[in-house]
Amino acid sequence: MSNPDLSGTVTFLEKKDNITSVRIKLTAGPVGVPHPAHIHLNTAAEGGAIVISLNDVDGESGYSETDVTKRDDGTPVSYAQLIDFNGYVNVHASQDNLGELIAQGDIGINELSTTSKTYSLDTLGAKGLKGTATFTKRVNGTTLLAIALDKATAGNQYPAQLHLRSAAEGEGIAKSLTSVNGTTGKGATNIKKLDDGTDITYDQLMDFDGHLRVYEGTADLANAVSQGDIGGNELTTTTKTYQLFTKQVARVNGTARFDKRKNGNTLVTLNLNETTAGNQHPAHVHLNTAVEGGAIVISLADVNGTTGRSRTTVRKMDGASGMAISYDSLVTFNGYINVHQSMTDLGTLLAQGDIGKNELTGKKEEYRLDQLTTTGFGGTARFEERASGNTLVTLTLVATPAAGSYPARILTNSAVEGGRVVISLNNVDGRTGISQTNVKKLDAAAGDTTLQYARLLEYNGHLNVYAEADLNTAVAQGDVGINKLTGASRTYPLLQKDVTGISGDAKFEERKNGSTLVTLTLSGTTAGVVYPAHLFKNVAGASGEAVVDLRNVDGQTGVSKTNVKALKDGKAITYSGWLTYNGYLNVYLGQTGPGTIVAQGNVGSTAF
Template identity: 45%
Template sequence: MEYPIAATTMIVSSCSEDDSTDQPPGVFDGDSKTYQLQSRADASVSGTATVVENEDGTATVNLKLTGTSAGSFPAHIHANSAAETGDILIDLNEVDGASGESTTIISATKAGTAITYEQILELDAYINIHQSANDLGTLIAQGDIGVNEITADSREYELKSAADANISGTATIHKRVSGASLLEISLEGTPADGEHPAHIHMNSAAESGDIAISLSPVVGANGKSFTHIEEDDAGTALNYEALLELDGYINVHQSANELDVLVAQGDIGINVLTGDSKEFALHSVLVPTINGTATVHKRLSGASLLEISLEGTPADGEHPAHIHANTAAEGGDIVISLNTVNGANGKSWTHIEADDDGTSVSYEQLLEFDGYINVHKSIAELNVLVAQGDIGQNELTGNEVSYDLAAVSNAAIFGTATFSERVNKETLVTLELVGTTAGGIHPAHIHTGAVADAPGAVIVTLGNVIGDNGISVTNVTQANSGGALDYDALLAIDGYINVHLSAEDLDTLVARGNVGANLN
C-alpha cells in the first residue's frame, strides 16, 4: 500500500506568448504546473514534478528530486489517487540519482491514447518514483497530480484516546481539485507492528451508529492512514463539502480481530464541538466522596454533548443519570435520559438534540432549561442518589446570604438558613441544623415580622427539615398568597423563620431566626 501525505501545490509562474513581454519573438512560452513529491522510504528524498506545455500541445514532465545519490529511479504516472493506487498510465524516464532529474516528453499514454498538456492537468492520477527496477515495491517519492491535487482547504478533527491513553491524534480532511477528499489520520503512540482498522460511522460517538465509510487501516509503524473519499460505502456521492456536513464520527480499532476495542475516537462534520460550553456542579448526596461536574458542549449542528465527570465512583459501578424538570429542591419528571455513568472512569457522554418526547432542544435551550440532573446508585436502586445538581436557569449565581437559626426548646439544635440566588432570580432556601434526631420531620416556615414581634402570619412554607441530616431545601418563587417573590425581594422581606418540632406539635420550636430586612 502506498501512503500519500497532504501536498501543498505551488503554481509556477506562467504566461502565454500573447501577453509575454520578456520572451524574444518566436520563442514559445507555454504554461506550466508544479506538483509536490513527498518523501516515502527515505525521509531525505523529496521534490517536484513540473508539467510544461509544449508548442504542439503535448507536455514535458520534469522531475526534480533532492537527496538522491548515484543510481537510476524508475518513475510512472498511475491512475487514481495515491491513497487508492492504480495501474501505470504513463511511463516516465528514470530519475538520474546524481542530478536528481528526469525529463519526459509526453504525447500519448502507455496504451497509445493521445494526451495533451491540458488533459494531463485533468488526469485522475499520481506519480510514483521507485527505489530501483529490481525494487519497485519501495517508493522514494510520491505525489498526487491533476484533479487529485490537494487544495488549501482542509478541516482537522481531534481523535481522543480510548482503550490506550497513550494513543491519540487527528483526522484531517483535505479537499482535492476534483471536489473529492483525502482523509488523513495521524496518531501518536501506536505500536510498530499494529494495523488498526478505521471507519466513519453515522451519528455522534455518544450515540454510536453503523459504518458509513470504510477507511484505510492505520499503520502502527507511523500512525498514518490515507483514504480517498468521493462516495460512502453504499455508493452515494460525497464531496468535500458534504463530508464536512456529515453527521458522523471516526472509530480506530485495536485490530481486525478486536473491533470492539477502540484505540481512538472522535466526532467529525456537524458533530464537532465548537468550543462553547457550560459547566454545572454535581454535588454529593449519598456518598460524600462522589461529586463532579456536568458540562454541556455545543456542536456545530447546534445540538449538545453533555459530559458527566464524577470523582469517587466505584470501579464496578454503573450509575443511571437523567435530566429532570424543575429544580432539585422541587423534584420533577424525567425529561431527558442520559447515558449511564461508568464507575471505572466516572464518565458519561450523551448527545442531546431532543428531549425524551422528541421535542427539539438546542444548545441554547439547554442552557436555559428549567431542570436538574440526578445520578443514581444503580438501575436497581434509582431511589438512591450519588450526585445531583441544578442546571440551566436553575444554576446558582454564587450570590447568597446566610442567617443564624438559634436554639429554642433544645439547646443542642441550631444552625443556619441560606438564601442562594439562581440565574432566573428565583431563590434556593437551605436550612442546615445540627443536633436533629434521625427519623424526625420538622416543618419550617417564613413568618411575617421579626422574632421579637412573634407570632406572625406564615408568608412562605418551606420544605421540612429531615432529622437524619438536618437539611431542608426549598425553591422559592412566590409567597403562599401567590405574590411573586424573587431573590432581591426575599432579601428585603420583613420576616423570620420558625422550625417546629413536628406537624403534630407546631407550638414547640426547635430553631428560629430573623431573615431579610430583620437581619441584626
C-alpha cells in the first residue's frame, strides 16, 4: 500500500429486499480526491477481475456506502453469498491513478482469522537477508503466506519457494511463491494447493515437512539470501549442547548442538574453532563412548572448513533400513561424535566428544597417585560421572617414557592392605602419560557386577599402575573410594629411646570412611632390619596393653603404613577417636626382641 499508516474497515450490512449495504471507512486519504473502490475475485495475494463496482470513497470523510443487489455482470448476489464470497476489496488513489492502491482487504471466505504462525528467515551467503514468513489462516482453511525481508534492495525481485524437508537437507520445490518486491521487502502468496496439485490447508502446513528459501535474481542455490524451517521442522526451545575436544590437531575444538524439531527429529549443528578454509571435514556419530570406540551409526554433514560449521537433520540411523531415532532417543543415546581431517585422512581426528547418556555430568572425584619406586611415576586418577551413571576414569602420570605402556588396575581394600584385582583399566600410554577407561562394572573374574559412579566413590579400593609387562611391580599407587584421605591429619613425634640415632614421627590421616592411615617415618634405620611397631593404651613410660599391631618399619625406607579400623579386641575406632585416645606408640628393634625400644611417642589426648 502507498500509505502504510492508512487503515480502515469494510462492513457488510443486510437490509430488506435482498439488499446488502457495503460501507467502507478509511482513517485517512488524499483530501478532496474521490477514491474508486471495487470488489475483486480471489484473494488479494492472487489478484483477480472486478466483479462488483462500489461507490467512490469520499476524499474528505473517507466514507463510502453502496447498496449491492447484483454483480457488475447482472448476476444477483445476496448478503449470504457476499459474506461467503471468494474475493477482496481494493481502494485506489484516484480515477486517474488506479495503479496506486491506498487500501486493500480480503473478504468472505478469504477473511483472515486470528490464527497465525511466524517463522524466522535466516541469512544465507554474502548478500544474506534476515526476515520472517508469516502463515495466517483464512476462515476457509487456506493460508496467506506473507514474507517480509529486512534491507531488501529497491527494484530487485526475490524469487521464493517452499521446499520439501528441512533447510539442512534442502530437497525439491513443493510450492512456488510470489516473489518478494525489493522496494517493499514484501511478498504475499495465497496457498491452497502445492505445485503438484495436492490440496493443502493451514493446519497441514503447520505440520509440513518443509523449509522456505528466498533468492536474489534467479532461483539458484548459489543466489539464496534467506531461508528458514517451517511446519514440522520448526525448532523448539528444547536443546542440548555437547563439548567437542581437541584431539590430534592443536586448537581445533568446539561444540555439537542438538535442537529438537516440532516433529521430533533433530538438527545437529557442529561448530568448530580453528578449521582451515577450503577444507571439508567428515563427521559421524559412533556407538559407545569415545574411549571404547565403536561403529559409525549416523553420518553427519561435513564440517565446512571456511565456516567451521556443519548442519544435519537426523531422522534415522545410517543404512537403507536405518532405524528411526528421535531427539529424545538421541540425547540418551550411547554414542560419541568424531570429526576427521578429511575423507582421505580419516585416521586423523580433529575433535571428539561423548553425547547422550555418555555425557559427563560435571561431578568428579580426583585421587592422588604416589610414586612407588625410584623409576616410578606420580600423578592423578580422576573419576567423572556420566549421564548414564557410568564412570570415565582418567589416569594422568608425569614423565612417563614415550615408548612405554603401563597396565593399570583397581583392587580391593586400601593400598597398604593390598587386595585382588576387580577392574582392569586401559594401559597408560607412555607418550601422553594418559589412560582413559569407561567403567560400567567389575571384571568378569570379580563377579561382573554393575558398579556405577556413586558406588565407585564408596568402593573399598585402591589403584595400581604397574611397570611395563610386570604386574608384580607397581610404579604408582593411590587409594580410591572410601579409602581416599580427607586431608585431616595429626602428626606425633617419635623420640629416640634405647638406640642412638633413630627417631621420626607418626602421622595419623583420616580416610573418607572414618578409618585411619598410620604412617611411621623414621630416620637412622638400617637396611635389612625390620622394626616391629605397636600402639598401646596409657601414656609412654607407664605400663599399658597393646591395642593395635602396626606393620613393621622397613629398615631400607624407614617407613611403615597401616590402615587402622579397629583395636585388637575388635572395637571399631575412627580417626576422631584417635584424637581423644589416651595412648602411646613404640617401635622396637626386631633382632633384640621387644625389650629394645628404638623410638617412642604419645598419641591422642596425651601427646601435647
